[in-house]
Amino acid sequence: MTPPVDLPKHGPSVIAGVIQRLSVSQLKRHKLCPRAWFFQKVMRVPEPSTGAQQVGTEGHAQLEHFLSTGEDVLGTFARAGAHLLPTPGADLLVEQELDGNPPLTAGCIPFTGFIDLVDARRLASDGVLRITDHKFTSNVASNAASAEQLADADTEPGLQMVGYGAWALSQVERFPGLRTLELEHLYYQTRGQRLAASVVATVPVEHVAHEWKAKVEPQVEVMKEHAQAARASDVPANYGPACGKYGGCPFMAKCLTGENKTMSLRDKLLNKVSESAPLTVAAVERDAPELPAVLPPDAPTPAPVQTAPEVAQATEQPAPKRRGRPRKAAEPEQPKGEMRVLFVDCIPTVFDGPKPEPLTSYVDTMHRKVAEAGGVDDVRFAGGDSVLGFGKWRGALAMAARAEPPCKGHYFVLGLAQSELTQVIVEALEPTFDIVIRGIR
Numbered sequence: 001m002t003p004p005v006d007l008p009k010h011g012p013s014v015i016a017g018v019i020q021r022l023s024v025s026q027l028k029r030h031k032l033c034p035r036a037w038f039f040q041k042v043m044r045v046p047e048p049s050t051g052a053q054q055v056g057t058e059g060h061a062q063l064e065h066f067l068s069t070g071e072d073v074l075g076t077f078a079r080a081g082a083h084l085l086p087t088p089g090a091d092l093l094v095e096q097e098l099d100g101n102p103p104l105t106a107g108c109i110p111f112t113g114f115i116d117l118v119d120a121r122r123l124a125s126d127g128v129l130r131i132t133d134h135k136f137t138s139n140v141a142s143n144a145a146s147a148e149q150l151a152d153a154d155t156e157p158g159l160q161m162v163g164y165g166a167w168a169l170s171q172v173e174r175f176p177g178l179r180t181l182e183l184e185h186l187y188y189q190t191r192g193q194r195l196a197a198s199v200v201a202t203v204p205v206e207h208v209a210h211e212w213k214a215k216v217e218p219q220v221e222v223m224k225e226h227a228q229a230a231r232a233s234d235v236p237a238n239y240g241p242a243c244g245k246y247g248g249c250p251f252m253a254k255c256l257t258g259e260n261k262t263m264s265l266r267d268k269l270l271n272k273v274s275e276s277a278p279l280t281v282a283a284v285e286r287d288a289p290e291l292p293a294v295l296p297p298d299a300p301t302p303a304p305v306q307t308a309p310e311v312a313q314a315t316e317q318p319a320p321k322r323r324g325r326p327r328k329a330a331e332p333e334q335p336k337g338e339m340r341v342l343f344v345d346c347i348p349t350v351f352d353g354p355k356p357e358p359l360t361s362y363v364d365t366m367h368r369k370v371a372e373a374g375g376v377d378d379v380r381f382a383g384g385d386s387v388l389g390f391g392k393w394r395g396a397l398a399m400a401a402r403a404e405p406p407c408k409g410h411y412f413v414l415g416l417a418q419s420e421l422t423q424v425i426v427e428a429l430e431p432t433f434d435i436v437i438r439g440i441r
């Protein structure tokens with residue numbers, strides 16, 4: 001077993017198949033898809049930052065500055081949740097590092113990371129500690145976790161919050177008399193109406209201790225095994241909704257090209273794609289040099305995975321400098337002529353650029369490919385005995401669209417609400433467009 005040791009903060013977290021340190025983000029990634037975690041932390045395949053991440057980073061920086069100093073630097077998204085925040089003050093633990101002696105561990109592996117906000121104002125009087133994680137999301141109603149999920153380490157959001165709660169439990173001297181934890185996700189909506197919502201799970205400390213022992217400790221043991229895999233294809237893949245979450249898995253191209261036996265439908269889809277795709281993510285990846293499964297400590301940084309451009313989102317005002325975790329570098333701007341633009345339920349009457357084309361033929365083509373691969377005429381009517389049945393066609397269609405996005409250019413779709421096929425494809429492709437413009441009725 002690897003004993004807890006003092007580790008450099010920015011070194012690799014996995015060395016030669018041995019996990020050196022963990023974070024709740026790693027737990028979440030592994031829970032979502034073990035293979036995606038392997039790509040990220042063992043193979044250390046770089047991930048491009050997305051427009052959504054940029055919005056979240058700016059919002060977090062504003063909240064950190066506001067809660068620490070009281071100076072109102074909140075942008076429009078964060079401001080919608082100002083009434084849900086505690087009064088700013090130096091006693092709030094903002095961007096709290098998961099530090100401490102002894103550190104929080106699972107399977108003898110120490111955890112590192114940062115918590116957005118720890119509020120200990122009711123600790124002395126009521127034994128209550130509130131732990132808050134700010135979440136910037138496109139749609140609060142559809143993306144917010146429930147209070148039950150926040151308390152359950154078998155869920156992705158619960159893993160995160162139980163992890164933070166477990167850290168608080170491990171800091172006995174810092175939080176004396178701790179009896180109850182309020183685990184909060186504070187959501188800020190970034191599209192449409194400006195609104196915010198708080199979801200709180202109130203749990204006794206015994207609950208968190210039990211979740212950590214019964215669910216997180218065993219997961220870490222599984223992660224140790226997965227870290228020693230020789231190839232990504234030896235690590236279980238969680239095909240399905242996980243592939244499309246958070247704007248699409250950044251490792252999809254590697255995942256698909258590395259798979260050769262277990263996913264016949266995927267193979268068929270991929271073959272269909274490679275027959276006709278002029279230059280897709282998958283095609284680029286096939287030519288890329290193969291990365292070793294586990295990088296030695298002195299290995300050169302692998303070449304970035306080439307993916308389609310990320311969706312441009314509304315930007316916030318420049319954020320104040322953050323004290324805690326390091327920020328990701330912004331992506332370089334794309335030349336205007338090489339942009340992907342999508343008009344949804346609207347067409348420009350005057351436009352400074354190429355004339356938009358309907359996305360209809362692309363939708364039909366992708367539908368035909370998926371239907372053929374699944375052996376059905378229309379994916380929407382695939383029976384329960386089909387690999388596309390029980391709604392699985394949606395994931396397959398989304399995967400095919402991401403693997404073979406339309407060429408760069410300007411497109412439009414009309415009547416989105418009336419076409420389920422188009423809805424699935426537009427949702428899958430949104431992150432690959434530089435600009436998405438929606439008509440408002």
Ligand code: SF4
Nearest residue numbers: 033036237243249255
């Ligand atoms: S594409 Fe899907 S199955 Fe493959 S690594 Fe990503 S999330 Fe996992």
